[in-house]
Amino acid sequence: MDSGAIRRRLALGVAVLAASGLFALASPGSAQAATSYCSGHKVRTLPFSTGYVQVYKRSGYVCAVTFPKSRGSRKPMSVSVQARGNRPVVDSGRFAHHAGPVTVHAGHRCVRIKGSVGSGSVSTGWILC
Numbered sequence: 853m854d855s856g857a858i859r860r861r862l863a864l865g866v867a868v869l870a871a872s873g874l875f876a877l878a879s880p881g882s883a884q885a886a887t888s889y890c891s892g893h894k895v896r897t898l899p900f901s902t903g904y905v906q907v908y909k910r911s912g913y914v915c916a917v918t919f920p921k922s923r924g925s926r927k928p929m930s931v932s933v934q935a936r937g938n939r940p941v942v943d944s945g946r947f948a949h950h951a952g953p954v955t956v957h958a959g960h961r962c963v964r965i966k967g968s969v970g971s972g973s974v975s976t977g978w979i980l981c
């Protein structure tokens with residue numbers, strides 16, 4: 853093989869690796885992103901006008917993350933989880949991608965979940981009892 857053929861094959865190999873790396877970075881969706889923030893199994897998705905809250909449960913722990921419907925610009929977001937009899941644990945601020953995760957140990961107690969993005973919000977009663 854001449855040196856030109858080796859260079860072309862090497863360039864093709866590098867291009868394929870670079871493209872596959874870009875696809876791997878671009879492919880995670882919001883559902884995959886949420887599972888990397890909270891462990892356990894998803895028990896609820898709480899939709900509202902400007903976003904949604906995903907709630908996970910594992911071994912007595914409850915975790916929640918708020919996601920906006922449109923990502924990119926920083927906007928006010930919050931997520932709150934409160935086990936009955938305890939104070940709420942809150943993450944709030946101006947975020948581009950998500951608020952949280954917030955995790956509390958609920959045991960077998962009910963929890964209250966709140967989430968907001970901009971002017972839209974959701975609030976549950978006592979759930980997961």
